[in-house]
Amino acid sequence: MTFDILLQALASGVLIGLIYALVAIGLTMIFGVMDIVNFAHGEFLMLGMYGSFWGFALFHLDPLLTLPLTALMLFALGVLLYRLLIVRIVDAPMVSQIFTTFGLMLLLRGLAQFFWKPDFRSIENSFVAGSVQWGGLHLGKPQLLAGAGAVVVTGLVYWFLHRTRLGVALEATAADKEAARLMGIDSHRMFALAWGIAAACAGVAGVLLSTFFPIFPEVGASFILIAFVVVNLGGFGSVAGAFWAGILVGVIEVMGGLLVGPEYKLAIVLVLFLGVLMWRPRGLMGKA
């Protein structure tokens, strides 16, 4: 177990952790703003991957070129889903909310399989292919770019939420819906915005992943469980919390897998997660 190997594991862990963070940010935002657990969040990731794939397969456009368009399309989808479906369950009992988003998840997966077949797709020969060797480290270029992209998008979201009027309005709605309404902030617009941003974030994560991860209708399932852990660990509603928790989970998963054994990697993540929750139930950076 040389230092090189440990460093490699750390680097790989950070890189995949950044992806987890990006997926989790959207999820935590929806929960923070409207107290709804979105089980269909992994499907936004999946749709982002497919958007990237079809752009590449049909128009030979590199995923990085189509990224803004895919993000916009997913933003629109998030808003549309809010207005068509979620708006009806905003004040419904939690069980109804769970069933709705769960059903949405099944629907989106089913539609993806229906239209695009269950076959695995992949994007080869993108701009970013191959790996970089730095000392003893092997870093895949797609993974590096994905990590960088995740940092940029997280920064953008954070800046939006804390430095723009609209973002602050969103935070206000999250803090107290009624008070915000009294201040003239339309909570439905805010909710739609939250859904749009969440879908776009997951979609961007999907585009970044598509440069190195196989694309298939069920791909959301692989990431959603970890996303829930990250959201919980970082604290529901905290974007910064989701960011740091994502990185932490990625690092623990890879290094734990290396040091203890790969078959235990998820178990280690979950045990540590339980530990944090017992000590600090609101998560690392959650609001009390």
Next chain:
Amino acid sequence: MKIPVTLHFSHALRGLAHAGVLVLSGLFGLSVLGGAQAARAQAPPAEVRIGMLYPLTGAAASSGAEIRNALELAADIINNGAPGLPGLPFAGGGGLPGLKGARIRLVFADHQGSPQVGATEAERLITHDKVVALQGAYFSNVTATASMVAERYKVPFLNAESSSASLTRRRFRWFFRTTPHDEQFVRDQFEFLRELGARKGIDASRIATFNENTLWGNETTRLQGRLIPENGHVLARQLTYPARSTQLTSEVQALKAATPAVVMQSSYLGDALLAMKTYKELGFLPQMILANNAGFTDTEFIRTLGRDADFVITREVWALDLARGNALIRQADALFQQRFQAHFNGNSARAFTGLMVLADAIDRAGSTEPEAIRRALVATDIPGSRLIMPWQGVKFDETGQNVLGRGILVQIVDGRYQTVWPFDLATREVVWPMPRWDQRK
């Protein structure tokens, strides 16, 4: 409150009368049905319903789709014939002659890759769709639960693709498996390494195992762990990983650290793809990747990885180049190609063969009674010349396992699967060692 006795008594009398009418009409109804039943038992049915339990959605849906195509082709051949392929069973068409031309009707059920759903779907097929037999289920863990249901209901269950050895160790009466199982395949791999060592003088002493951790992977791991030292190799590292991981970096790093000459890997498609990509990303390649079918032989494997898939050796149950020496395989594949624009592969060929074996048994039974079908299955003896598999035939032992089956090994060269073992069926020499990533064009 006092209830007048007379009122009470007449209530009771009325109740009795009602009950009496009910019983009488019930008996009458039963006799009518019984008569119909007796009449039906005498005339063979016009159609024979067989339940097909496969993953039509979920992560293995692409395998399920291929299998479904093969089964529909087989049913079509049985019902409508295959002119020009006299070697195939039932090539004359017209349904099952033993049941006076009864047609095969396949009833598909999707188990979504879940053992629980597999069990409930099996039950539904038996109780609601009234199938005379079941075939399925691809995944060993789903086959395990679904066949338990069939055993309880005493309905024959034919398994054509699941390779976990434990399935036949249960010694079920109603479970029959045509495909060879993992223990045989894994032993084959060691025989291959031994013969290859003798032939080419290579040193394959350090072996690492890298398997997913559902029923299939865990059993293979246990078996390999036992056979590696038994065959004189060194067990460099035994790795298992959770299926459908989002990343395999720690696993590949652990493999790198173990410096194996051979990596024996068992993965379904998603993990196989991710593993190969991670190997390339981290610059890791042993001298031989000896894979255990499943993901490595899925049509998507080469399609997705392109030339990065080259030189992987995997056990297979079937290969297209077998057609070179076998006219029946060639013709059947042409038929499949014509209908579905794709070739047979190990899964579709075994599913096709499975249905043919079931149909053969039902035909010989001359009835749809489960026990008759079961006895016919026990007596199965189909020669290899009537199969599109590289087997010596189909004959079940007392545990329900076909003892005449055989696996082969193929290597991906020039983007195609080419048979490299047994050496008498091989169409090319083994490429050893695998050229490193930076050595390839």
